[in-house]
Amino acid sequence: MLATLPGLTENDNLPLINARPARITAPSENFKHMSQLKKSFHIKSRDFIRAGEASINIQNLLKSMDFDPSLIRRVAICGYESEMNVVMHGGDGTLSIEVDSDRLILEITDDGPGIEDIDLAMQAGYSTANDDHREMGFGAGMGLPNMKKNSDRIQVDSKKDDGTLVRMIFFIPEKGETD
Amino acid sequence: MKLSEIVDALDATLLIGEDKLDKSITRCGASDLMSDVLAAVSEDCVLLTGLTTVQVIRTAIVAGVGAVVFVRKKKPPQEVIDMAKDQGIPLISSPYSMFVSCGRLHACNLTGLDGKR
Numbered sequence: 001m002l003a004t005l006p007g008l009t010e011n012d013n014l015p016l017i018n019a020r021p022a023r024i025t026a027p028s029e030n031f032k033h034m035s036q037l038k039k040s041f042h043i044k045s046r047d048f049i050r051a052g053e054a055s056i057n058i059q060n061l062l063k064s065m066d067f068d069p070s071l072i073r074r075v076a077i078c079g080y081e082s083e084m085n086v087v088m089h090g091g092d093g094t095l096s097i098e099v100d101s102d103r104l105i106l107e108i109t110d111d112g113p114g115i116e117d118i119d120l121a122m123q124a125g126y127s128t129a130n131d132d133h134r135e136m137g138f139g140a141g142m143g144l145p146n147m148k149k150n151s152d153r154i155q156v157d158s159k160k161d162d163g164t165l166v167r168m169i170f171f172i173p174e175k176g177e178t179d
Numbered sequence: 180m181k182l183s184e185i186v187d188a189l190d191a192t193l194l195i196g197e198d199k200l201d202k203s204i205t206r207c208g209a210s211d212l213m214s215d216v217l218a219a220v221s222e223d224c225v226l227l228t229g230l231t232t233v234q235v236i237r238t239a240i241v242a243g244v245g246a247v248v249f250v251r252k253k254k255p256p257q258e259v260i261d262m263a264k265d266q267g268i269p270l271i272s273s274p275y276s277m278f279v280s281c282g283r284l285h286a287c288n289l290t291g292l293d294g295k296r
């Protein structure tokens with residue numbers, strides 16, 4: 001298992017790396033060469049009726065590949081929270097899942113207004129959601145902290161007026177290894 | 180306790196999930212904030228909520244919630260019921276308020292999502 005990856009840190013340490021400019025959506029060489037499968041889904045901003053469909057598709061895909069149920073649940077939760085964020089706060093975007101030999105990579109990008117202060121956005125309870133969002137059951141300011149908790153690595157790249165990228169990595173547990 | 184006993188304790192109507200009435204449930208969560216449900220140990224729990232949107236069902240699917248109870252006699256729109264049916268998530272409509280629904284289930288020994296009473 002790779003201990004460190006360029007541009008990514010342990011969740012327990014500083015989780016956010018802003019070294020790369022926003023809007024870079026192509027995976028780095030590291031991710032490319034060992035990729036076994038990648039599926040992408042278009043996410044439409046403000047489409048609350050369909051929000052979450054992509055994550056449920058990903059959940060079903062991972063189930064069909066026989067991954068550990070708790071791993072699938074963590075990925076689905078992160079996908080769903082990130083999808084809701086794009087629908088509520090972002091612009092149009094893409095959610096993708098990449099399956100590698102030892103890890104799953106979930107990545108979401110959107111071309112919306114971006115996040116001005118990422119450290120603040122990562123804090124539990126911080127939210128710019130409006131009453132409409134809260135009426136639908138969102139806007140607790142728990143999405144990003146929840147994504148951090150459920151992934152093994154998280155990277156958030158964003159700048160005001162320049163879109164947002166969130167990449168999460170989940171290591172696939174060895175057979176017999178529990179979490 | 181069995182799902183059928185939850186329906187009885189709430190004098191509730193089972194909207195869908197006839198085939199799941201024997202399912203055993205030990206934990207209960209009550210929230211109108213989906214991120215709270217997603218952040219908790221919500222697998223196989225019963226979720227009490229006042230919301231009736233598609234996002235409640237998607238949250239239940241993603242988090243592995245065992246059954247959803249709509250409080251205050253609420254009945255979700257047909258597309259919400261269809262989605263839950265499709266995904267095998269039982270839906271229950273309770274005539275009682277959130278407070279009374281929770282109280283009745285607590286009295287039946289259900290714990291919170293964290294296992295505490």
Ligand SMILES: Nc1ncnc2c1ncn2[C@@H]1O[C@H](COP(=O)(O)OP(=O)(O)OP(=O)(O)O)[C@@H](O)[C@H]1O
Nearest residue numbers: 085089090121127128138139140141142143144214
């Ligand atoms: N894709 C995005 N584009 C722009 N802003 C974002 C994006 N994602 C998150 N944010 C900002 O970060 C804040 C915190 O996000 P987080 O997911 O933690 O909470 P929330 O979405 O407001 O509420 P919850 O996730 O509990 O429903 C948001 O309120 C928003 O201001």
Ligand SMILES: [Mg+2]
Nearest residue numbers: 081085143144
């Ligand atoms: Mg959110």
